[in-house]
Amino acid sequence: MSTQWQIVHDAESPEVVLATDFPVSGRNEGGFTELAPRLDLDCQLWQTVPPVVAPGTDLDPADYLRPWLTEIRESGYRVRSVLGYCAGSVFAGALAQEIARWQDGAPSIVVFDPELVDVPTVHLQFGRVIGNMTTVLEADELTYIEQEAQRLAKADGVTPAEFAANLFEMFRPLGEKALARTGMEPEFAEELISLVGSFMAYLSVASNIDPRPGWARATAISSTSPGSGLNRLRSSGQGGEPGFVAEELRFDVEHRDLLRTDDAAKAVAEILTK
Incomplete structure (x- = not known):
C-alpha cells in the first residue's frame, strides 16, 4: 500500500492523473475527492500524502519531492496530467517538470486558484x-x-x-x-x-519552489474570490501577466467551492481527454 499517494479514483489503465493538495478532514474548501467523481476518468487519480515533517529553513525541496517522484516512477504508470489546488499548485508545476525528464511526453498541468506562497x-x-x-x-x-x-x-x-x-x-x-x-x-x-x-x-x-516554468504551460481554473489564486497575484503584483499561465478559465464560484462546481469539472474533464 502506498504511503506517498492516496488513490482517489481507481481504474484499469496504464495512465494516472496526479493531484497535489494538503487534504484534511473538516476543512470548508472542496477537495479532489469531491472533484474526482465529476471527471468521469478512465484512469486512476492519485492524491498526495504530505510528509510528516516539522517546518524548518533547512528543508530541501528536492528531498521533499523525492518520495512522491520515486513512487510515481517505480509504479510504471504514465502520468497523463498533474493537478494542483491553491499552494499545491506549486508542487504540481514542479512535479510535472520533473516527470517530463523521464517520461515520453510531458504531462499536462491544471492548477486551481494557484498561489505563490509568501x-x-x-x-x-x-x-x-x-x-x-x-x-x-x-x-x-x-x-x-x-x-x-x-x-x-x-x-x-x-x-x-x-x-x-x-x-x-x-x-x-x-x-x-x-x-x-x-x-x-x-x-x-x-x-x-x-x-x-x-x-x-x-x-x-x-515557498522555496519556483513553479512558474511549469505554470507557463498550465491551464488555470480561477474562482471569483479576490483573495485567491491569480486574482490575488494580480492585485499584489506577483503574477498574472500574459504568459504566467498558458490559459485561464474563470468560473463564477467562490474559492472554497472551486473543486465542487460541475462547470469547472466539465472543463477539466475535457482537458484530461486531450
Whole structure:
C-alpha cells in the first residue's frame, strides 16, 4: 500500500492523473475527492500524502519531492496530467517538470486558484488552522497566538519558511497544553500537533519552489474570490501577466467551492481527454 499517494479514483489503465493538495478532514474548501467523481476518468487519480515533517529553513525541496517522484516512477504508470489546488499548485508545476525528464511526453498541468506562497499566505493559512481549534484553545491563548503571529509576520526580512517555522515553534506548547486539557491520549494529541507542523512544512517548502516554468504551460481554473489564486497575484503584483499561465478559465464560484462546481469539472474533464 502506498504511503506517498492516496488513490482517489481507481481504474484499469496504464495512465494516472496526479493531484497535489494538503487534504484534511473538516476543512470548508472542496477537495479532489469531491472533484474526482465529476471527471468521469478512465484512469486512476492519485492524491498526495504530505510528509510528516516539522517546518524548518533547512528543508530541501528536492528531498521533499523525492518520495512522491520515486513512487510515481517505480509504479510504471504514465502520468497523463498533474493537478494542483491553491499552494499545491506549486508542487504540481514542479512535479510535472520533473516527470517530463523521464517520461515520453510531458504531462499536462491544471492548477486551481494557484498561489505563490509568501508570508501573508502562511499567516492566512495558519489563522485558518487556529480557527479550527477555537473549541480547545482558551480566549487568552487565542489572543496570544494572534498577537504573536502578527509580531512574527512583521519581523524584518523574515522569509515564508522562517515564518512558518517560528509559528509552529510558538504554537506547539500551547497546542499540547490545550489538547491535554481535553483528556486526549498523548499519542493522538501528537498526531494532531504534527499535522499542523506538516502543513506549515508544506507551505514552507512551497515557498522555496519556483513553479512558474511549469505554470507557463498550465491551464488555470480561477474562482471569483479576490483573495485567491491569480486574482490575488494580480492585485499584489506577483503574477498574472500574459504568459504566467498558458490559459485561464474563470468560473463564477467562490474559492472554497472551486473543486465542487460541475462547470469547472466539465472543463477539466475535457482537458484530461486531450
